[in-house]
Amino acid sequence: MTPHDPDQAHDEVDHLVAAWRQERPDLDVEPLQVLSRVSRLARHLDRARRASFAEHGLESWEFDVLTALRRAGKPYELSPGALLRATLVTSGTMTNRIDRLAAAGLVRRRPDPEDRRGVLVSLTEAGLKRVDDAFADLLRREHELLAGLGQREQQALAGLLRTLLIPFDATDTGAH
Template identity: 65%
Template structure:
């Protein structure tokens, strides 16, 4: 068995060692990275959901509200831009806007440039909710990063950017 897996390694080390033992014909090196990325993503998802739950928000609600917030004053975007930024279909976005509007977090306005167009805008309640949730989220994520020295965080961000870039093209 791999010495790392028996002397203080993590669960991924144990999984990799088992695969190396059972299938020595396979190069399991990708598992050493992507199994950790996957496990981290699950932990982050739980932590993010916790932050959003404290503000009675679903993850998808935060996604829409934060896209509007990032747009800057007057915190208004077209549904098409929201679709592009949140990677959902237009039908899904319509449903999401309807639900957020019923909760008083967004409102629809006619586009001043196109009589048929609609713009979605944060309400005061939506702005307060997304700002509070964002502050909480950043506290949660900063605690996760406490495991790394501040000097290496930009390197990690750059490496992850390189890997993710192939999907964002």
């Protein structure tokens, strides 16, 4: 039995679907074939993410802020407003997060030279190292999660999931 042979391999979702088909033959339970698996994979991904972040002394929210700054490119800085848009939190929450990251030495604030009232938040060297190490570890774990699929299968799955997500992203003005 190989994991690529759908006629041979069975998972928990197969058992769940079979039970529902027996108990509720009047319902079309086909969506469970995909969406229950997506849900289960999301839980595995969440566990891998939390483990990766914990190994690097980070919480999920810290990783989100640090990666937003890292993706901005050199000098790895954004305004608090840009961080709000990137992380989808309230202004008060972001202020608290920046305060905590600054106290930990992972970010620093500096006056915005183009706006006397504004500030810019940037990664410190320690923040850059921490986020780079955590991101590399996360990608290693994500590769492990996808190890059962070849590159073409991963690309096909990514395309199918994109097709499903596009309508949701189009209606979510805060999507990134």
